[in-house]
Amino acid sequence: MTMQTMIPFVPEDAPFSTEQRAWLNGFLAGMFSSAPASGTEKREPLRIAVLYASQSGTAEGLARKLTKELKSKGHAAALTSLEAYTPKALAAEKYAVLIASTYGEGEAPDAAQPFYEELCIERFPALQELNYAVFGLGDRHYEHFCKFSIDLDGKLAALGAVRLCERVECDLDIDEPFAQWKEKLLGIFNAMAKVESAPAAEIAAPVTAATETQAETVAAHGRENPFSAPVIEKRVLTRESSSKVTLHMTLSIRDSGLRYEAGDACGVIPQNDPKLVEEILQRLKLTGQEMVEAPGMSVCTVADALLHRLVITRLSRKLIERYATAGGCTTLLGMLAPEQQAKLEQYIYERGLIDLLVECPGVVRTASELTAMLPKLTPRLYSISSSPLAHSGEVHTTVAVVRYSTLGRERGGVCSTLLADRLPVGEQLPIYIQPNRKFRLPADASAPVIMIGPGTGIAPFRAFLHERRALGARGRNWLFFGERSAASDFLYREELEAMAADGHLTRLDTAFSRDQEQKVYVQDRMLEQGPMLWSWLEDGASVYVCGDASRMAKDVDRTLHAIVAQHGGMEQDAAREYVNRLKDEHRYHRDVY
Structure with a gap:
């Protein structure tokens, strides 16, 4: 006769939410099941479905990273797009992670719409056996920020599924929120695993040095390590009589290792206008050489942070809230009330950081206070307008230059004005390739x-x-x-x-x-x-x-x-x-x- 380890659990009437109770029970199960086992009992990993709804490829990229890390922790993770998935398949899962983008007016990505519509049909079976987590991607400048991920989370909960952790709604600055959410989620899965993982070799093929080298070669230049592509042509496609300017740009990628297909996008690492940066520094009486360290950034001068790393041309509700609270700005605080939403949106639309500093001076006293308030500057994506077969060693982009005037100040798009005004032929532009696998020509060359x-x-x-x-x-x-x-x-x-x-x-x-x-x-x-x-x-x-x-x-x-x-x-x-x-x-x- 053998002794069995008694695993404690949190009772139903304990003062915890369903999600908290599930997490605690999983933690206790994982901790107590790690006691020495009798005999030679084989232990199995958690089977986890990693699902993504992606419009431009960002959600897919995050899902791939998470899947790889789950496998490295000994879990049996399976990566799937919601395009090739059904709610019935989800009902058969015990653990699922969903990474979902929102686009347009709060809508699901095209590929995910059939999945969500089927999930929402009346009398869809309950999902009590499902434990899930949702990570949402969006842009706070749009009215319906992360609405699809919010709706998806709400629908799963309404069908009886149990949240493993709170949903995260991520703005354009993705890296830090994703890293924090991922670590929390990995901790939960490791705790909820009632048995230890099987050897990694039984779950997935080991990654050899050769495989790692191949992967590094493929991803030699990505978002975090872009390629400095020389500009070899820049011409205006519109006529002088046009009310706007559209550019054609040709970038050289020879000997870069970069590969793309027709339908992919070119990611451009932007840079703010040096004149605007200088005006902000003068307004705050900073030299620009003050050292700062904002979240997700290495130590650098405040001038470098404002030029290369932080958003200074657009405001957000979050920034207004931080600024108004720090300075006790009653006018700004008043616009944060729910009934003042329309007024706040108009205020944000017409202004940038410099306007905030002019209209409500004296709030920011140090360089570190400033950089801590500002969101991270993110890459811009432009559909590639060239064919790798017809334009070997080149990437072409078609760029509409954004210019407008508000409150007596001339303004423009951060990246498009960089390309139009501050990047002559011969200069280099940091770029990477963003694949768009959902936008490919038919495999059948005879198809119309x-x-x-x-x-x-x-x-x-x-x-x-x-x-x-x-x-x-x-x-x-x-x-x-x-x-x-x-x-x-x-x-x-x-x-x-x-x-x-x-x-x-x-x-x-x-x-x-x-x-x-x-x-x-x-x-x-x-x-x-x-x-x-x-x-x-x-x-x-x-x-x-x-x-x-x-x-x-x-x-x-x-x-x-x-x-x-x-x-x-x-x-x-x-x-x-x-x-x-x-x-x-x-x-x-x-x-x-």
């Missing part, structure tokens, strides 16, 4: 493609067209392009018209909104060509949309449904199913922002 990209949304489609030509693809190509005026804003006009003339671009439909009394947009051209567009769909065409998420992409989506309903002779529900089937078959892709 329909591309809808107004403005700089043309970028990936220029890449697609050059790629298909380099491949000798026989599939038909149809482009819908829109801008303000044909005379001043027809981006890549000569290239596109030449491709249309020689037949490579089978159809080119343009919509220039200001060239006639009544504005015309790409969705209007789609409706005009409804019968032919339906015919292409029935012939197996894939549809691609790139550009603004808040208006254009929604208008295009509604138009696509309307065309399917009208020319396919379907009711609304049937048209919706048809479009969903396009998504399931990977024939409807959106790269929207």
Whole structure:
């Protein structure tokens, strides 16, 4: 007869929440089960589903990191996109981690929408056996910050699943919040494992030195260690008569080890305007040489931090709250009230850090106080407008330069004005490649493609067209392009018209909104060509949309449904199913922002 270790537990009536009680019970189970076991009992790791909903690849990258670390800790972690996952599969899991992005007006990424819609159907089975955690990605400058991850967390809890830890909602500064959440989660999983992990060799293949070297080579230049790419061409695509400026930039990546595919994005490490940095330093009576250490940053001068590492052109609610509290600014504190949300948003929209320092002076006394308040400056992503086959050793980007004036001050986009004004040909720009695996040309070179990209949304489609030509693809190509005026804003006009003339671009439909009394947009051209567009769909065409998420992409989506309903002779529900089937078959892709 053998003695069994008695594992204590927290009783149901203890003064803890369900989540706290689950964590404590897991901790006790893990601690007591680590006592010497009788005999030679085999111990198994936790089986954990790591699920991600990603629009641009950030959530996927974090999920891969977490999966790798879970495996290194002895857990059996399986990485899956919600695109290829079902709520029924989730119901069969005991442990799941969900990393979810939000885009547009609080929506799920395109690939995750079918999963969430099925999860929300009435009478979906309860998930009492599921223990889960959610990490949300978003941007606080948007009204519905991290709404999809909030909704997802709420729905899982409503179905009876148990939270392993509180949801984290992360702004553009990802690294530190993710690292803290990951460490907490790993601790919980290690504590909840009622038995020790099996040897790592039984869970996953060991990582050899050769494998590590290969991985380092592939990721030689990423977000944390970008490649300094020389600018070898910069030209303006718009005419002088245009109300805006759009640039074409060519960067050299020869001998860099960087690889990309048509549809990927180029990540650019931005830099603030030195003149604005100098104005801020003068306003605070700082020399710029004061040493600072903000969260997630190494020690550097305050001038370097303001130039390269921190956001100084945009305000946020969090920054206003910190600043107002530190200085007792009653006007700012008043705008933080819920009923003043609209006023706060207008205030934030019109101002940057310099305005705050001018309007409410005397709050910041030291360089360290300033840097502790400011969020981290994050990379900017631009759709790559070149083909690696047609433009060997180069990356092309198409950049709309953002300029505007408020409160008597000229302002602009941090990265776009850097590229336009402060980066001449011959200088180097820190970049990396952000893969976009959900925005790829069809594997079948004979399949037709329909591309809808107004403005700089043309970028990936220029890449697609050059790629298909380099491949000798026989599939038909149809482009819908829109801008303000044909005379001043027809981006890549000569290239596109030449491709249309020689037949490579089978159809080119343009919509220039200001060239006639009544504005015309790409969705209007789609409706005009409804019968032919339906015919292409029935012939197996894939549809691609790139550009603004808040208006254009929604208008295009509604138009696509309307065309399917009208020319396919379907009711609304049937048209919706048809479009969903396009998504399931990977024939409807959106790269929207």
